[in-house]
Amino acid sequence: MVIANQKDEVELDGPTPSFLLAEEFTRIARLATMTEPLTTTSINAAVALATEATQLTPDNPDVWRVLHEVAQMADREDLSLLAIENILRVEPLQPTAQLARLRGVINSTQTVDQRMKLYEQLLSESRRQDLDASVAARLALDAAFLQQQVGDFTQFARWLAESVALDPSYPDAMTLATGFFGDESADIYRRAELLSSAMLANIRDATTQVALAEFLMAFGDYQDAKQLYEMILGDDVVSQNLVNDNLLADIVLSQWAAGDSIAAMDTLMTRQIAVDEKFRSQTKQQQPRISPLELARIHAPLVPKLAVVRSAIYANQNDRAQAEIALDSAIGSLIALSKLYETMEEDKTLEIVELYVQAAWISLWLGEEPDIATTLLEQVETGAILDPIENRRLDGWIAFRQDDATTAKTKLFPLEDDYPAKAGMALIYLTEGNKRAAAMELLDIARSQGGTVLGVWARNKLQEIVGTTFLIRSEVEQLQQLMAGVLQTLDTFILDPRPAIGIEVIPIKKTYSPYHPIMVQIEITNNTTVPLTIASNGPIQPLVLVEAKIETPGAEKNYFPPIVVSIERELSIKPRAVTTIEIDLRNYWVGGLLNANPLKGASISLKGTVNFTARESITRQGTPTLVYEAGILGKRDVADTFRVDGVRLNDIWLKQTIEHVGEVETIHQLISLVLLTWVVGENVSIAVEEPLITPPQGEEPTPLAEGERHPLQDQAIATILSSFPKLHANEQAWVIATMSNDPSIEAVKRMLKEPQSTTAELSWIIRFASPFVPDEALDDATLKAATQSENVQVRTVAIWVYDWVQAVVKKRSEQVLGSGS
Numbered sequence: 024m025v026i027a028n029q030k031d032e033v034e035l036d037g038p039t040p041s042f043l044l045a046e047e048f049t050r051i052a053r054l055a056t057m058t059e060p061l062t063t064t065s066i067n068a069a070v071a072l073a074t075e076a077t078q079l080t081p082d083n084p085d086v087w088r089v090l091h092e093v094a095q096m097a098d099r100e101d102l103s104l105l106a107i108e109n110i111l112r113v114e115p116l117q118p119t120a121q122l123a124r125l126r127g128v129i130n131s132t133q134t135v136d137q138r139m140k141l142y143e144q145l146l147s148e149s150r151r152q153d154l155d156a157s158v159a160a161r162l163a164l165d166a167a168f169l170q171q172q173v174g175d176f177t178q179f180a181r182w183l184a185e186s187v188a189l190d191p192s193y194p195d196a197m198t199l200a201t202g203f204f205g206d207e208s209a210d211i212y213r214r215a216e217l218l219s220s221a222m223l224a225n226i227r228d229a230t231t232q233v234a235l236a237e238f239l240m241a242f243g244d245y246q247d248a249k250q251l252y253e254m255i256l257g258d259d260v261v262s263q264n265l266v267n268d269n270l271l272a273d274i275v276l277s278q279w280a281a282g283d284s285i286a287a288m289d290t291l292m293t294r295q296i297a298v299d300e301k302f303r304s305q306t307k308q309q310q311p312r313i314s315p316l317e318l319a320r321i322h323a324p325l326v327p328k329l330a331v332v333r334s335a336i337y338a339n340q341n342d343r344a345q346a347e348i349a350l351d352s353a354i355g356s357l358i359a360l361s362k363l364y365e366t367m368e369e370d371k372t373l374e375i376v377e378l379y380v381q382a383a384w385i386s387l388w389l390g391e392e393p394d395i396a397t398t399l400l401e402q403v404e405t406g407a408i409l410d411p412i413e414n415r416r417l418d419g420w421i422a423f424r425q426d427d428a429t430t431a432k433t434k435l436f437p438l439e440d441d442y443p444a445k446a447g448m449a450l451i452y453l454t455e456g457n458k459r460a461a462a463m464e465l466l467d468i469a470r471s472q473g474g475t476v477l478g479v480w481a482r483n484k485l486q487e488i489v490g491t492t493f494l495i496r497s498e499v500e501q502l503q504q505l506m507a508g509v510l511q512t513l514d515t516f517i518l519d520p521r522p523a524i525g526i527e528v529i530p531i532k533k534t535y536s537p538y539h540p541i542m543v544q545i546e547i548t549n550n551t552t553v554p555l556t557i558a559s560n561g562p563i564q565p566l567v568l569v570e571a572k573i574e575t576p577g578a579e580k581n582y583f584p585p586i587v588v589s590i591e592r593e594l595s596i597k598p599r600a601v602t603t604i605e606i607d608l609r610n611y612w613v614g615g616l617l618n619a620n621p622l623k624g625a626s627i628s629l630k631g632t633v634n635f636t637a638r639e640s641i642t643r644q645g646t647p648t649l650v651y652e653a654g655i656l657g658k659r660d661v662a663d664t665f666r667v668d669g670v671r672l673n674d675i676w677l678k679q680t681i682e683h684v685g686e687v688e689t690i691h692q693l694i695s696l697v698l699l700t701w702v703v704g705e706n707v708s709i710a711v712e713e714p715l716i717t718p719p720q721g722e723e724p725t726p727l728a729e730g731e732r733h734p735l736q737d738q739a740i741a742t743i744l745s746s747f748p749k750l751h752a753n754e755q756a757w758v759i760a761t762m763s764n765d766p767s768i769e770a771v772k773r774m775l776k777e778p779q780s781t782t783a784e785l786s787w788i789i790r791f792a793s794p795f796v797p798d799e800a801l802d803d804a805t806l807k808a809a810t811q812s813e814n815v816q817v818r819t820v821a822i823w824v825y826d827w828v829q830a831v832v833k834k835r836s837e838q839v840l841g842s843g844s
Contacts, residue, residue, distance in 0.1 A: 037689075037690045037691065038538075038539060038540055039080075040690070040693060040753045040754040040757050041079040041080055041753050042083070042540070043538060043690075043757050044079055044753055044760060045079040045080040046540065046607065046609045046610055046614060047757070047760045047786075047789060048072045048073070048075050048079070049072070049073065049076045049086055049089050050609065050611060050612070050615060051072050051792045052069040052072035052076065052089055052093060053069070053611060053612075054612065054615070055068045055069035056069045056092075056093060058823075058827070063097075064819070064822055064823050064826065066096050066097045068819050068820045068823035068824070069096070069097075070090075070094060070097050070099060070819075071785075071815075071816040071817075072785065073090040073093050073094075075782060075785055076089065077090055077106075078782075079753065081109065084109075084110050084113045085606075085610065087106045087109045087113070088106070089610075090102060090105075091103055091106035092589075094106060103127075104124075104127045117592055117593075118155045118157055118593055118594045119591050119593070121154070121158050122158045122161055125145065125158070126162075126165065128141070129142070129162075135169060135173055139166065139169065142162060142163075142166040142182075145159075145162060146159055146163055146166070146185070156189050156190050157189075157556075157594040158594065159190075160186045160190030160193045160196060161190075164182070164183065164186040164193070164195060164196050164199075166185075167179050167180075167183040167185075167186060167199075170182060180203065180204075183196065183199060183200055183203060183204075184200070187200045190554075190595075191220055191223075191224065192223075192224050192553060193224065194221070194556055194558065197217075198221050198224075198225075198231070200217060200220075200221075201218055201221040204217060205217035205218065210498075211242055211496075211498045211501070212502065212505065214238065215238060215239070215502055215505055215506075216505060218235040218238055219235060222234075223509070223553050224556065224561075225556070225561055225562050226513075226555075226656065227561070227562040227634065227655050227656045228562075233252075233270065236252050236273070237474055240473060242502065243473045243496045243499050244499050244502040244503060245277060245280035245281040245479075246281045247502065247510065248277045248280070249281040250510055251513075252274045252277050253274075254510065254513050254514070254517050268294075268325070268328065271294060271329060272326075272328040272329045272331075274290060275287045275290050275332050275333075276476060276479060278290065279479060280482070282492070287336055291336075294325070295323075298325065299321070301323070302321065302322075303318050303319075303321055306318065306321060324355060326356065327353065327356045327381075330352050330353035330356040330357075331385060333349050333352070333353070334353040334385065335389060335476050335480055336349075338350070338389040338480075339480065346389070350385070350386065350389050353385055353389075354382045354395065357378045357379075357381055357382040357385070358378070358379075358382060360378055361374075361375045361378040372406065376406075376407045379399050379402060380399075380403060380413065380417070383395070383403075383417060384417065384420070384443065387420040387421065388443065388477075390424075391424060392424065393420075393424035393425055396421060396424075397421060400417060412438060415434050415435075416443055416447070418434050419431045419432075419433075419434030419438075419444065419447055420443075422434060423447055423451060428454060431451055435447045435448050435451070436448060442471065445464045446465075449461045449468070461484075465481040465484050465485040465488070466485055466495070469485060470496060473495060473496075512553060515551065515552050516550060516551040521550045522658045523549075523550055523551050523562075524548070524555065524563055524634065524656050524658055525547070525658055526546065526658050526660045527548070527660050527662075528544075528545055528629050528660050529544040529545075529662065530542075530543050530544075530627075530663065531543065531544065534665065534666045534667075535665065535666070535668065536694070537621050537669065537670070538618075541607060541608035541609050541627075542606070543569075543605070543606055543607075543608060543629065543662070544605050545588065545590065545603070545606065545631055546603050547563065547567070547590060547596065547601065547602050547603075548596075548600075548601045549563075549597065550599065551598060552599070554596065554597050554598060556594065556595040557591060557593060557595060557596065557602075558594075561595075563590075563633065563634065563656075564635070565590060565591045566587050566588065566589060566590070566635075567587075567588045567633050567635075568585050568586070568632040568651055569588055569606075569629060569631050570585045570630040570632075570651070571583065571586060571608070571613055571627060571629055571630075572629075572630075573613065573616060573617075574626045576623045576669075577623065583616070584612070585651060586611045586612075586613075590602070590604050613627070615792075615793055615794075617667055618761055618793075621669065621697075621698060622669050622670050622672055622698065622702065623669040624667050624668045624669025625666070626664055627666070627667065628661070629661070630659060630661050630662070631660050631662070632652075632658070632660075633653075633657060633658050634658070635654060636651070636652050636657070637650070637651050672710060673710040673711065674712060674733060674735060675712050677702060677709055677733070677735045677736070677739065678735055680695050680699055681738055681739055681742050684696045684699065686746075686749070687746055687749065687750060693750070693757070693758070696743065696746055696758065697758055697761050699739045699742065699743055700758075700765065700768050701762075701763045702736060702739060703736050703737075703739050703740050703763070703767055703768060704763065704765045707736070709727075709733035709735065709736065711733075740767050740768060743771065744768070744770060748776075751776070752782070752783070755775055755776060755783070756780075756782045756783050759786040759787050759790070760786040760790060764790075764797060772805070781814060781817060784809060784814065784817045785817060785820055787809075788806060788809055788821050789820070789824065791803070791806060791824050791825075792827055794831060796831055796832075798832050800832075801825075801828055801829065801832060806821060806828075809821030810822050810825055
């Protein structure tokens with residue numbers, strides 16, 4: 024008999040019966056965790072089955088991983104640690120298992136001092152070389168959190184710095200360090216350096232990228248901010264409406280600030296066209312008789328922030344007519360939003376007043392007519408009292424636009440810390456010819472409000488006075504030197520024709536034999552020049568989506584859920600490196616589908632997606648469904664189609680197979696014996712092949728009448744019943760788990776060598792955990808008795824399986840009733 028357990032031996036010599044049986048237990052364990060609703064019964068059943076699988080193949084790391092997963096779901100720390108220990112026994116260099124094991128040891132201690140002593144020992148210079156740097160970095164961050172809990176922020180800072188030094192690509196540590204070491208007390212360069220490192224640690228996180236761009240804008244490095252926005256967000260997202268309006272306004276502002284007004288107006292125009300098309304489509308539905316000319320004249324309002332940026336850009340140019348149109352649009356956008364607030368049930372008076380005041384301020388700042396502001400403020404004052412400072416500022420601006428410079432100065436000059444007031448004073452100084460005083464006011468605004476529309480406007484006004492471009496801060500040169508390297512790093516993978524993160528799904532074979540493991544490799548490639556962490560908040564998500572399309576001759580096409588595969592074998596992938604995960608599809612629902620009809624075989628197409636997203640959608644029938652797509656830095660790969668062999672069901676194959684399994688000595692004979700169980704049913708037709716050479720008279724094959732049973736089928740039953748008792752216990756258990764439901768062979772259940780063993784009992788029970796289970800399963804005496812078993816594992820699984828069968832039968836009957844009505 025074949026007795027190999029190791030996965031490499033499985034591939035070379037064929038799977039062992041224990042391996043095949045462990046596959047079944049693992050598959051059903053996964054099925055139990057997918058039960059809806061997920062209950063403690065289903066989770067405990069999964070734990071029982073996974074535990075039994077580890078007993079069958081203790082050197083197979085995959086079954087220990089499944090036990091680890093379900094043990095965590097069951098909050099069984101003892102089993103989780105046992106699984107980790109055995110994963111390390113089989114794969115001693117796996118970083119994630121090393122980290123889990125060390126954390127388990129540290130957490131088993133009872134005091135802070137004991138834990139810190141272990142951290143000190145593990146991360147000492149002498150022992151650090153024994154640990155992977157990514158593992159050490161995570162332990163150092165754990166130590167930092169522990170010190171934070173006890174209030175020792177000096178030690179917290181020490182261990183946080185240690186974590187960052189050990190692994191700068193660790194997003195958790197870098198993000199925390201950016202907030203802790205990069206607060207406002209730090210110098211500008213240090214803050215930018217930390218933000219840049221945090222961004223490179225997780226290039227999938229747009230939040231950090233935008234935060235760095237906003238930081239650069241705030242401190243006047245407009246050119247680098249513009250490049251960062253354009254590199255990270257791309258050039259095509261604006262037309263696709265994928266960027267929210269406020270973020271798009273920041274992008275436009277950065278383009279204008281960098282001196283590229285054409286790019287800014289092009290971005291605005293692209294968004295305007297997009298919103299116009301959507302608005303016109305809605306208008307056409309509401310007013311079907313509207314003429315094409317009238318429809319073409321309709322323009323949708325931009326959101327206030329975008330509209331104000333557009334107005335400021337036009338105000339800075341010499342096209343007065345366009346500037347007035349843009350200003351009217353900005354004011355109209357603010358008023359339209361206030362009208363929307365008025366329709367809401369909750370009180371939005373404060374928000375409405377703020378919008379009117381903002382509209383008045385915009386009209387005074389970017390326009391020249393004070394009447395609009397006066398009218399708006401009169402409406403505000405009918406229901407609210409303005410803040411004295413705000414009221415004084417607006418009065419000053421109104422006086423300035425009415426050419427009353429003396430009153431304007433009286434109102435605005437005392438407001439030393441109010442930047443809109445300082446902008447008014449700058450314009451007053453310009454009208455008086457005092458360019459130096461105006462420049463000082465504008466420089467103060469530009470430096471303090473560099474990332475705002477007012478700040479960029481002030482910088483541009485100042486450049487008009489000076490007559491040349493300049494940097495508003497001396498630190499900008501340092502920022503530009505830093506960002507040159509950062510942008511170059513981003514450039515290497517943004518301009519690289521390959522995706523930053525690649526995926527390839529590779530079936531090991533073109534054709535797989537019946538019941539043999541279906542091994543598939545998933546290769547994840549880091550095509551960048553920086554390490555990429557595998558984590559839920561990292562650049563590479565720890566789960567890969569595998570969608571399987573299975574076609575079986577004569578079978579209906581059904582929808583099957585995607586397979587979610589954990590790739591957390593490594594903590595990160597080094598630059599230009601590849602990590603490979605190997606999965607056995609028979610450990611998932613694919614195995615159950617193939618087991619339900621093993622004679623016909625199937626063709627399988629796989630599609631793998633890294634960094635996937637899921638969104639809800641509605642089918643044509645109106646039912647909700649989930650749609651899976653590649654998300655940020657996501658990539659999809661379609662593998663070559665491969666086959667799982669069936670059999671050519673004729674009298675020749677049947678005769679040869681009966682002869683082949685008379686004495687079961689190899690795994691191939693054992694598989695053939697199970698295949699025989701699927702040909703003995705009354706509804707199975709055996710084709711009679713015409714012999715290639717005409718046989719002697721009297722030896723011709725007897726043709727079968729339509730519906731007539733072939734005599735070899737009865738001989739197959741006899742062969743099964745005579746061969747089964749000779750099998751070893753695990754071989755018998757696997758046959759029991761995978762054989763057909765035909766009553767003629769159920770007698771083998773009484774021939775088990777170890778009928779009371781957990782393995783044998785579970786093998787019979789899991790037969791019924793299938794969507795194709797017959798209704799009669801609810802009356803199976805063995806299954807019902809197992810729900811009362813004294814064996815906890817058996818009882819736990821039996822209760823869940825019985826509930827499963829009840830749910831399947833109920834759903835099936837409801838579908839029948841629904842189709843009948």
